[in-house]
Amino acid sequence: MTLLVHGNAELRLAMSGLGSNICLVPTMGALHDGHGTLIDAAKDFAGKDGCVVVSDFVNPKQFGQEEDFEKYPRNLESDLKIAHSAGAHILWAPSVEDVYPGHWPLDIESDPRFEILEGRTRPGHFVAVIEVVTRLFDIVQPNFAVFGEKDFQQLIFISEMAQKRDPQIGILAVPTKRAADGLALSSRNVYLSSDQRNVAHLIPDALKKAVQLASKGATQFEIKKTVTEMINTSDLIEIDYLEILSNDLTELKTGVVGRILIAVKLGNTRLIDNMPILLQDKNDSN
Ligand code: PAF
Numbered sequence: 001m002t003l004l005v006h007g008n009a010e011l012r013l014a015m016s017g018l019g020s021n022i023c024l025v026p027t028m029g030a031l032h033d034g035h036g037t038l039i040d041a042a043k044d045f046a047g048k049d050g051c052v053v054v055s056d057f058v059n060p061k062q063f064g065q066e067e068d069f070e071k072y073p074r075n076l077e078s079d080l081k082i083a084h085s086a087g088a089h090i091l092w093a094p095s096v097e098d099v100y101p102g103h104w105p106l107d108i109e110s111d112p113r114f115e116i117l118e119g120r121t122r123p124g125h126f127v128a129v130i131e132v133v134t135r136l137f138d139i140v141q142p143n144f145a146v147f148g149e150k151d152f153q154q155l156i157f158i159s160e161m162a163q164k165r166d167p168q169i170g171i172l173a174v175p176t177k178r179a180a181d182g183l184a185l186s187s188r189n190v191y192l193s194s195d196q197r198n199v200a201h202l203i204p205d206a207l208k209k210a211v212q213l214a215s216k217g218a219t220q221f222e223i224k225k226t227v228t229e230m231i232n233t234s235d236l237i238e239i240d241y242l243e244i245l246s247n248d249l250t251e252l253k254t255g256v257v258g259r260i261l262i263a264v265k266l267g268n269t270r271l272i273d274n275m276p277i278l279l280q281d282k283n284d285s286n
Contacts, residue, residue: 002084004076004091008139011053011092015140018051018089024142026133029056029093030073031082034148034177034185039086041174042146054083055136056093062128073190092140099135106131113249117153117241117261118272129154130161137166144170148177150184152259152274156249176273178204184273196266199234203264206230207275210244210260217282220244220252223260231264238265244277254279 003014023042027035042052056079063069083091114126147155159171176184182204206227213223231237240263245252252258261274
């Protein structure tokens with residue numbers, strides 16, 4: 001059974017009766033099979049003495065003024081069912097006051113990489129994500145925490161933050177769960193109309209093509225051109241950014257695994273995706 005708790009004291013009490021290997025799966029609710037995969041990974045990793053806590057908190061600070069904070073899908077009843085069938089021990093749905101007691105700001109060190117990719121159109125987003133995850137870590141004090149690779153940029157910053165500030169907390173990265181046509185599962189997929197959903201497979205298709213081209217020695221320019229052409233076969237999808245970067249989000253050299261990262265808009269819905277990519281030297285690719 002999954003216990004649903006709200007306040008921090010209630011959370012502590014619930015945790016005290018469960019296993020001591022505490023694993024936190026931070027979410028903003030609207031749970032889907034992708035979150036189920038994170039919870040599964042947490043359970044496997046935590047083992048017999050595990051206590052898997054899924055936090056369910058739509059963090060107001062990480063949404064920009066023009067973003068979808070108000071309409072972000074919220075359904076605690078369905079979240080509880082999904083958390084339960086994935087085997088979480090606790091679903092913790094704190095209030096804003098639980099997470100931000102007194103509302104004093106945490107001092108989060110800035111980084112130029114906060115301004116690229118997602119940060120280009122979402123100023124302040126990563127400072128807010130790091131702040132909320134830091135606070136969730138402080139409250140839950142997990143042994144490890146699980147994050148999906150779909151939000152790759154977030155995963156990198158959280159891993160770096162944890163290493164600096166909370167090195168005792170292990171960060172477990174879980175590969176992206178995809179629908180049958182390859183679309184990365186996301187809570188925002190529910191916004192898509194059926195026409196938009198029908199063309200959304202172009203996003204993973206184009207990324208897969210990019211990975212193939214890279215293995216044959218294509219240049220970044222050639223890869224980006226092909227991805228752009230594939231996505232542009234639908235006039236319902238507009239590319240926001242398309243980048244090929246190293247795993248620490250700096251320049252990618254040939255012969256080293258990095259990431260191809262994309263953000264697109266389908267109508268008002270913004271979706272992101274990424275895949276590992278290895279750029280070959282033309283001479284090594286035969
Ligand atoms: O990835 C998310 O759902 C959120 O950014 C997170 C990590 C739960 C912080 O609010």
